[in-house]
Amino acid sequence: MSTTTKRASGPKRAGGSRRPSGPPADEPRPGRDHRLEVLRQMLLIRRFEERCVELYSAAEIRGFVHLYIGEEAVAVGVGQALREEDAVVSTYREHGHALARGVPSDAVMAEMFGKVTGCSRGRGGSMHLFDAERRFYGGNAIVAGGLPLAAGLALADRMRGTERVTCCFFGDGAYAEGEFHETANLAALWQLPLLLVCENNLYAMGTSLAREHAQTNLAMRAASYGMPAWTVDGMDVTAVEAVARRAADSVRSGGGPHFLEARTYRFRAHSMYDPDRYRSKDEIARWKARDPLVELEQRMRAEGILDDPATKRLEEDVTSEIDAAVRSAGAAPYEPVADLLRFVTSTTGSTR
Amino acid sequence: MNTRQSAGTAEATRTTYREALREGLREALRQDDRVFLMGEDVGRYGGCFGVSLGLLEEFGPDRIRDTPLSESAFVGAGIGAALGGMRPVVEIMTVNFSLLALDQIMNNAATLLHMSGGQLNVPIVIRMTTGAGRQLAAQHSHSLEGWYAHIPGIRVLTPATLDDARHMLAAALADPDPVLLFEHGSLYNAEGVLDGTIDAVGLDSASVRRPGTDVSVITYGGSLPKALAAAETLAEDGISAEVVDLRSLRPLDDATVLESVARTHRAVIVDEGWRSGSISAEVMARITEQSFYELDAPLRRVCSQEVPMPYARQLEEAALPQPASIVAAARKAVA
Ligand SMILES: Cc1ncc(C[n+]2csc(CCOP(=O)(O)OP(=O)(O)O)c2C)c(N)n1
Ligand SMILES: [Mg+2]
Numbered sequence: 001m002s003t004t005t006k007r008a009s010g011p012k013r014a015g016g017s018r019r020p021s022g023p024p025a026d027e028p029r030p031g032r033d034h035r036l037e038v039l040r041q042m043l044l045i046r047r048f049e050e051r052c053v054e055l056y057s058a059a060e061i062r063g064f065v066h067l068y069i070g071e072e073a074v075a076v077g078v079g080q081a082l083r084e085e086d087a088v089v090s091t092y093r094e095h096g097h098a099l100a101r102g103v104p105s106d107a108v109m110a111e112m113f114g115k116v117t118g119c120s121r122g123r124g125g126s127m128h129l130f131d132a133e134r135r136f137y138g139g140n141a142i143v144a145g146g147l148p149l150a151a152g153l154a155l156a157d158r159m160r161g162t163e164r165v166t167c168c169f170f171g172d173g174a175y176a177e178g179e180f181h182e183t184a185n186l187a188a189l190w191q192l193p194l195l196l197v198c199e200n201n202l203y204a205m206g207t208s209l210a211r212e213h214a215q216t217n218l219a220m221r222a223a224s225y226g227m228p229a230w231t232v233d234g235m236d237v238t239a240v241e242a243v244a245r246r247a248a249d250s251v252r253s254g255g256g257p258h259f260l261e262a263r264t265y266r267f268r269a270h271s272m273y274d275p276d277r278y279r280s281k282d283e284i285a286r287w288k289a290r291d292p293l294v295e296l297e298q299r300m301r302a303e304g305i306l307d308d309p310a311t312k313r314l315e316e317d318v319t320s321e322i323d324a325a326v327r328s329a330g331a332a333p334y335e336p337v338a339d340l341l342r343f344v345t346s347t348t349g350s351t352r
Numbered sequence: 353m354n355t356r357q358s359a360g361t362a363e364a365t366r367t368t369y370r371e372a373l374r375e376g377l378r379e380a381l382r383q384d385d386r387v388f389l390m391g392e393d394v395g396r397y398g399g400c401f402g403v404s405l406g407l408l409e410e411f412g413p414d415r416i417r418d419t420p421l422s423e424s425a426f427v428g429a430g431i432g433a434a435l436g437g438m439r440p441v442v443e444i445m446t447v448n449f450s451l452l453a454l455d456q457i458m459n460n461a462a463t464l465l466h467m468s469g470g471q472l473n474v475p476i477v478i479r480m481t482t483g484a485g486r487q488l489a490a491q492h493s494h495s496l497e498g499w500y501a502h503i504p505g506i507r508v509l510t511p512a513t514l515d516d517a518r519h520m521l522a523a524a525l526a527d528p529d530p531v532l533l534f535e536h537g538s539l540y541n542a543e544g545v546l547d548g549t550i551d552a553v554g555l556d557s558a559s560v561r562r563p564g565t566d567v568s569v570i571t572y573g574g575s576l577p578k579a580l581a582a583a584e585t586l587a588e589d590g591i592s593a594e595v596v597d598l599r600s601l602r603p604l605d606d607a608t609v610l611e612s613v614a615r616t617h618r619a620v621i622v623d624e625g626w627r628s629g630s631i632s633a634e635v636m637a638r639i640t641e642q643s644f645y646e647l648d649a650p651l652r653r654v655c656s657q658e659v660p661m662p663y664a665r666q667l668e669e670a671a672l673p674q675p676a677s678i679v680a681a682a683r684k685a686v687a
Contacts, residue, residue, distance in 0.1 A: 087436075089432075118469070119469075120467060120468050120469040120471075121469030121470065122469070123466055123467055123468075123469050124467050124468065124469070128467045128468070130467070130468035130469065130471050130472065131471070132468065132471035132472055137432075137435060137472070138464070138467070138468070139467070140459075140460070142455060142459045142460075145428075145455060145456070145459055145460060147425075147428070148424055148425045148426075148427070148428020148429050148431070148432065148456055149428050149429075149431055149432040149435070149456075149460055150432060151425060151428065151429045151432060152428060152429035152430060152431055152432020152433040152434070152435065152436065152440075153432040153433070153435055153436040154432070154436075155429050155432065155433045155436070155438075156432065156433040156435075156436025156437055156438045157436060159388065159414060159433070159438060160436075160437065160438075166432075178424060179424050179425065179428070179455070182420075182422035182424055182425030183422075183425050183428070183429075185420060185422065185425070186419070186420060186422055186425045186426065186429060189420060342470065343465050343466045343468075343469060343470040344465070344466050344504045344505050345465070345504075345505060345507075345529045346465065346473060346527075346528040346529050
């Protein structure tokens with residue numbers, strides 16, 4: 001675990017739905033503070049990943065790194081609908097999910113560096129971020145591999161009678177895997193408190209949606225399992241938050257699993273090694289024109305709740321948080337090689 | 353230590369391997385309400401080999417949970433439930449079908465503790481039937497527990513006796529890590545006397561099931577009765593065979609194996625898995641690595657023939673280790 005967690009300045013989860021009074025649960029809290037916090041989280045993810053690119057070029061970060069840039073509204077919007085006691089299961093494209101969940105940015109950065117202060121002690125790297133305390137259950141680099149696990153976390157809650165939601169993020173590519181379909185059936189059959197969030201960014205590596213699915217209406221197919229299934233504009237964080245709140249509240253109150261398809265787009269290549277030959281420049285430009293950060297900023301400016309000084313403060317705040325994360329990651333020690341065999345089993349040092 | 357004797361005056365009871373497993377399950381379900389059993393046909397049907405018969409009536413459908421045919425989803429759900437504070441016992445009908453859940457076992461159950469830097473334990477027990485001998489042909493008969501023993505991060509148990517069938521589950525549930533428990537299909541009907549003085553077994557050590565001085569016969573699971581029968585035959589010829597039951601394929605208890613070899617200086621390994629890349633190869637490697645100079649003869653082994661298991665009885669029998677082939681190998685070892 002990180003030694004320098006900065007809870008105060010780290011991204012916070014909005015606790016709107018915990019308030020006894022206030023707006024109906026399915027509506028985002030309209031307040032300026034809430035909007036600013038949402039913007040801040042999105043900006044943190046964006047700037048964090050941009051810094052990761054630089055650090056990758058500088059060979060401070062290695063391995064597979066999958067960027068979330070362009071998709072921030074999904075993690076942050078859905079994150080608003082979740083509570084501290086809920087659980088999140090994610091994919092290998094999970095920096096955004098982890099940061100939105102409140103995993104401290106310095107622990108995530110240290111993990112990228114492979115340091116012992118990383119959120120997985122340097123054993124996971126970019127694709128395997130974990131934080132048990134925040135109920136962030138990874139970071140799974142097997143496409144769709146997290147789905148059955150999420151169903152199990154939901155099953156445990158169901159059996160113990162707790163009112164918690166397990167939220168599982170996965171891609172349009174994962175939707176083609178048997179593990180998705182097995183899990184959807186199981187979750188609907190047992191009415192598990194599971195929120196399935198499909199991040200449809202239109203590609204599974206280089207394979208476009210139409211080349212991977214015979215029927216591309218993902219929500220319709222999910223609904224056929226017997227669960228409410230909705231599609232939302234994944235570039236609009238306000239819309240994502242609204243629909244996620246509605247879904248999470250319904251899941252929490254015993255409505256069984258819900259499926260959300262967030263239509264989104266990754267602005268960068270699939271990973272650091274991808275020359276991105278399968279998408280046209282035009283297509284990328286069209287989606288970049290719908291940058292979720294820009295859209296939110298513009299809306300806040302139009303509503304008079306954001307101005308230049310506020311934007312500047314936000315940028316500075318985020319930059320200094322990332323600077324500090326990079327500094328502490330750089331200064332942190334690596335785990336001694338003598339510890340190689342720790343955590344294979346619970347008996348320290350045993351290889352069995 | 354392998355067993356814990358109870359102080360009381362428990363009596364010996366006649367039972368079967370199947371009933372012993374069921375008693376182990378019943379006890380676990382009674383003692384800990386986090387424990388539940390899930391799998392295909394474990395409830396209404398009573399378990400495809402009848403192990404859980406009657407448990408649904410006692411514990412209800414929430415805790416004796418029938419699943420759809422979705423090995424990956426329900427094994428993964430077991431892993432998730434374990435992360436969520438439950439103590440799931442997941443039954444897979446046979447090891448052959450466990451391949452549909454291999455991703456969850458290998459990529460999640462076995463890796464989560466390490467990948468998370470020690471944050472996440474996965475206290476799941478996965479039970480399944482293994483092995484041949486019932487003319488079920490090439491998709492219901494293989495012994496793949498040796499494959500699973502390749503994977504760091506899980507325990508692989510092979511109860512071969514009534515006492516282990518009765519008590520291994522409790523120890524497996526007490527382990528904070530994933531445990532795979534392989535029940536050999538030919539053992540379910542095995543009858544015998546449960547040692548009423550044992551009320552717990554350990555998981556870390558192999559066990560000498562028959563002491564001897566001339567040759568060590570090292571085996572596990574469904575091959576144990578065959579090895580014991582072979583030892584009986586060998587005794588008639590004046591050859592004293594020591595039979596070692598590995599009990600656990602991961603961790604492997606080298607010490608008990610090496611001690612036995614140090615006594616007999618000869619060894620035959622009996623493994624129902626295929627020879628190439630098998631657990632028998634691993635046992636041989638460990639003996640030669642650590643006790644080469646104790647050996648008075650080349651190590652020998654008796655494995656399944658390298659063929660998909662055939663249906664016809666005479667072919668299946670020829671494909672499997674048999675008391676006669678074990679006897680022949682032991683004779684060569686002592687010659
Ligand atoms: C089971 C499995 N098959 C293949 C891969 C290689 N792979 C990694 S990401 C990916 C594409 C997944 O696409 P999607 O689910 O849409 O998620 P996205 O990358 O778009 O976020 C593939 C094929 C893998 N990691 N796991
Ligand atoms: Mg995709």
